[in-house]
Amino acid sequence: MIEQLLNPEPDWSTFNNYNVLDKKEIHVFKIRINQNHQKFQEKYIKILSEEELLKANKFARNEDSIRYLLSRFASRFILANYLLTSPTEIQFHLSANKKPMVDGVEFNISHSGAYIVMAIAPGPIGIDLEYIKEDFNFDDLLDDCFSVTEKQFILQKNEERIRFYLLWTRKESLLKATGEGLTNHLNQLDCSLSSTIIRNQTSYCIKSFRIDRDHIVSVSGTNEGVKFQYWDYS
Amino acid sequence: MDEEKSPKTDLSTQNSIEKTLISIWERVLNIKDLEPNTDFFDSGGDSLTALTMVSMVEQETGKRLPISSLFENPTIEQFARLLKDIKSTPNWSCLVNIKKSGTKPAMYIVHGSGLNILVFNPLAKYINAQQPLYGIQALGLNGEKNPHNTIEGIAKHYKDEILRNDPVGPYLLAGYSSGGILAYEMAKGFLEIGKDVKMLAILDTYVGDRYSYTTIVKEFSKKVFRQFKKLLFFSKLFIKNPKELYQYQIKIIKLKLNKNAIKAHPEEFPYQKEVSKKYDQAFSNYIMKPLDIEIDLFKVKKRIYFLDDPFYLGWSKYAKKGLKVHEVTGDHKTFLFPPNDQKFAEVFQSVIDEKIKN
Numbered sequence: 001m002i003e004q005l006l007n008p009e010p011d012w013s014t015f016n017n018y019n020v021l022d023k024k025e026i027h028v029f030k031i032r033i034n035q036n037h038q039k040f041q042e043k044y045i046k047i048l049s050e051e052e053l054l055k056a057n058k059f060a061r062n063e064d065s066i067r068y069l070l071s072r073f074a075s076r077f078i079l080a081n082y083l084l085t086s087p088t089e090i091q092f093h094l095s096a097n098k099k100p101m102v103d104g105v106e107f108n109i110s111h112s113g114a115y116i117v118m119a120i121a122p123g124p125i126g127i128d129l130e131y132i133k134e135d136f137n138f139d140d141l142l143d144d145c146f147s148v149t150e151k152q153f154i155l156q157k158n159e160e161r162i163r164f165y166l167l168w169t170r171k172e173s174l175l176k177a178t179g180e181g182l183t184n185h186l187n188q189l190d191c192s193l194s195s196t197i198i199r200n201q202t203s204y205c206i207k208s209f210r211i212d213r214d215h216i217v218s219v220s221g222t223n224e225g226v227k228f229q230y231w232d233y234s
Numbered sequence: 235m236d237e238e239k240s241p242k243t244d245l246s247t248q249n250s251i252e253k254t255l256i257s258i259w260e261r262v263l264n265i266k267d268l269e270p271n272t273d274f275f276d277s278g279g280d281s282l283t284a285l286t287m288v289s290m291v292e293q294e295t296g297k298r299l300p301i302s303s304l305f306e307n308p309t310i311e312q313f314a315r316l317l318k319d320i321k322s323t324p325n326w327s328c329l330v331n332i333k334k335s336g337t338k339p340a341m342y343i344v345h346g347s348g349l350n351i352l353v354f355n356p357l358a359k360y361i362n363a364q365q366p367l368y369g370i371q372a373l374g375l376n377g378e379k380n381p382h383n384t385i386e387g388i389a390k391h392y393k394d395e396i397l398r399n400d401p402v403g404p405y406l407l408a409g410y411s412s413g414g415i416l417a418y419e420m421a422k423g424f425l426e427i428g429k430d431v432k433m434l435a436i437l438d439t440y441v442g443d444r445y446s447y448t449t450i451v452k453e454f455s456k457k458v459f460r461q462f463k464k465l466l467f468f469s470k471l472f473i474k475n476p477k478e479l480y481q482y483q484i485k486i487i488k489l490k491l492n493k494n495a496i497k498a499h500p501e502e503f504p505y506q507k508e509v510s511k512k513y514d515q516a517f518s519n520y521i522m523k524p525l526d527i528e529i530d531l532f533k534v535k536k537r538i539y540f541l542d543d544p545f546y547l548g549w550s551k552y553a554k555k556g557l558k559v560h561e562v563t564g565d566h567k568t569f570l571f572p573p574n575d576q577k578f579a580e581v582f583q584s585v586i587d588e589k590i591k592n
Contacts, residue, residue, distance in 0.1 A: 059276050063278075112280070130282065136282075140286075140289050140293075141285055145285065149402070156337075172281060181302075181305075182285075183301075186285075187401065188401040
């Protein structure tokens with residue numbers, strides 16, 4: 001049952017800033033934080049805007065600041081590839097729901113644990129990554145987040161924790177794709193057990209897979225059956 | 235049972251709320267020395283931690299803010315100001331959680347003429363471990379005015395409360411005695427908004443032998459009330475554990491009412507009489523119409539008073555998709571109580587399981 005929704009880790013191709021990418025597919029990038037930060041940290045100052053560098057200083061924790069800098073750095077390079085421009089020319093702006101956007105292509109970013117992930121697509125796209133925390137008490141959130149059927153799926157004899165994170169990332173990625181973001185009545189949205197769902201007159205497909213043993217990613221996009229490509233950023 | 239949500243924290247000043255929030259945020263974000271101007275999302279907060287935080291704040295303060303308000307008010311100072319201004323989560327509810335745990339869809343059982351749902355406690359003991367159970371008790375038992383004097387109004391209120399508890403469904407409904415009519419009207423409401431009512435169980439409710447489509451049938455309401463009058467005393471006679479009942483009621487009363495109410499007779503809610511009157515009116519004015527639904531009628535084997543339609547208790551013409559009759563041991567007043575409770579729970583559960591399979 002869980003296997004129907006959760007795929008094993010896909011095969012990643014190496015992405016190295018010189019690939020030229022097709023805007024018509026859904027592309028998913030994984031960016032390992034430590035390794036890429038080591039490699040690129042000296043270049044941040046040349047690529048990122050003054051505003052981004054200032055914002056990085058606002059984070060309480062160093063790791064949050066690093067993650068922010070790297071995600072802006074990598075996404076500038078990745079987006080430049082689709083928009084056929086240079087990384088410094090990328091102009092981010094925020095949607096009404098504070099989702100970062102650029103003109104010309106749709107993308108979405110998420111981070112947790114050791115990774116940042118990014119999804120790019122011709123149409124609305126949402127991605128959510130969660131590191132499976134062994135000590136996270138999710139019991140109290142079940143009623144707020146999930147419908148009765150979703151709760152039934154989670155509260156089975158084995159792998160409750162994985163099931164929770166799986167459905168959570170599915171729901172979150174869908175709400176990011178629709179642009180709604182985290183809504184107040186998550187338990188009214190009974191979506192995470194289907195692979196396709198119609199929301200606001202648009203059909204979305206949701207796909208989930210693992211990264212390593214302890215991260216789960218879900219991607220929601222509008223084009224059913226569209227080809228997925230997986231890139232390991234380095 | 236309904237737990238009392240008492241604020242553990244002082245919510246009177248901005249300062250004390252901020253202190254409470256700092257302690258919660260530090261735990262959720264796993265970070266120390268937060269200041270009032272700390273921004274939740276700049277401190278590593280994401281949507282999952284935001285939800286955890288809102289839920290913890292509710293547990294400690296009895297107040298719940300919508301998650302979206304955090305995006306607009308991401309600092310401790312701003313969030314504390316919001317908390318100070320909102321009222322507590324309303325905690326009087328007709329919905330009482332009799333048995334919380336379980337993965338099956340929840341069963342909602344509407345009170346009978348006793349108006350509260352203590353009668354369903356024995357049932358909870360023998361029902362399947364995976365079967366959550368809610369009782370719906372009458373409006374107005376907390377001393378607040380019951381705004382409804384029609385069956386339609388009361389049923390809508392109950393339906394809306396169930397929708398708040400579970401907006402998706404499917405729904406399993408049951409009504410005991412006169413509550414059967416309320417459950418029937420609630421089922422109608424759910425069907426009207428396109429919801430799936432997997433089961434409508436009528437627990438020994440008699441609706442007479444008249445097709446009351448267009449007229450208000452006084453005869454019918456009289457018959458329903460014949461059952462009522464006898465049942466007003468059921469709690470004194472049939473609850474085997476009066477101490478438990480007493481404590482439960484005192485707890486409810488303490489929770490909902492001022493101190494004076496505690497002096498009220500322990501076996502009755504202090505407002506029971508007034509509430510009964512209001513419900514009587516509603517029943518006598520109700521016009522019942524056939525509904526596009528299948529009904530499961532649980533009727534007792536032992537009938538101690540005469541009925542015009544002892545086979546279907548008058549229901550066959552209202553269930554357009556069919557009526558299934560299940561016989562249960564005991565009489566109208568005792569089938570929910572020992573020694574009949576276990577048998578009833580088994581029959582009831584097997585019908586539920588059959589319904590949710592489809």
